[in-house]
Amino acid sequence: MRHFFQKNAKILFVCFLILFTCTACSSPRAKDGRTKVDQIIASETVQIKKSEVNTTEISNQKLKKKYAKLDDNDMITIQPTSFSEAFDNGWFEGLIVWPLAQLINKVSASTDAGIGILVVTVLIQLLVFALTGKSQMASQRMQEIQPELQAIQNKYRGRTDEASQMKMYRETQALYQKYDIHPFGTILITFIQLPIMMGMYYATIRSYNVLVGSFMGVNLSTTPMEGIQSLNVAIIAIYVLMVVAQLVSFRLPTWLKKRQEEKDHVKKHEYRQENKENNMQSSMNMYMYTMTIMFAFIYLNWPTAMSFYWCVTSLFRIIQNIILHHAMNKVKTA
Structure with a gap:
């Protein structure tokens, strides 16, 4: 275990940094469950009813006062969200949330919100598989080497002294290395998937086309x-x-x-x-x-x-x- 953390210290540090960044992001949803108007990511100039978004929990006080004068049926104009604007709010939003939301917007514009989410999800899963496919294949190999692994454990069965335990550990690690197996690879898979999942959460909540769109008549918001x-x-x-x-x-x-x-x-x-x-x-x-x-x-x-x-x-x-x-x-x- 110690060898694993030493070998993958940099990767784990990046993963923890991503998770910390995710938790530090402000919530795009207000207490009433609606998306905050200043959190919407649009790919073009659009309009939305005041009643469909939250205008009371936004950070821009000038806009807050402006929207307070509007009726619920009045329309609010949303300007396109640029990459620089998103990146100014943090690299996680600029590099992960903004591209996902814009991709959903682009695909949804010619189909519907559900198809947009489906296409982006498939692309994400293909990317995750490209990054973790080796670990998944390794888990299959782990099942195949059970006889050899058992032989090592039988060799040191009943020998609880530290020297014997260290020898068993080294032989086990040599066996893993021989078959290119990383027993704790699933930990990295989890850390890779969590920020992506959080990125999709923010993207779907903030995507304009998901907010006003639907899938087969279902309001996805x-x-x-x-x-x-x-x-x-x-x-x-x-x-x-x-x-x-x-x-x-x-x-x-x-x-x-x-x-x-x-x-x-x-x-x-x-x-x-x-x-x-x-x-x-x-x-x-x-x-x-x-x-x-x-x-x-x-x-x-x-x-x-x-x-x-x-x-x-x-x-x-x-x-x-x-x-x-x-x-x-x-x-x-x-």
């Missing part, structure tokens, strides 16, 4: 909680599908592995370390279910646009896992 209260079947369906897709994406690798073992008629032997694997699996399951429940509660009060984004993300991962599974098995049988 409405929250699932509002959809449940009004019995909006479409919004409820998107929310439920998001939760189900997330659960399936978490559990799918385990299901695929079990199915492949049954297909190959693999018998479990002692080297499979059933107790250890069960403990690891239980920990992973607890993490997965905790994350799903956490997101389910959070997303109840976030715009449906975010539920739609996470639903598309989970569906993408399901397809990705299936493709990776078949690709790894083809390599094994080649």
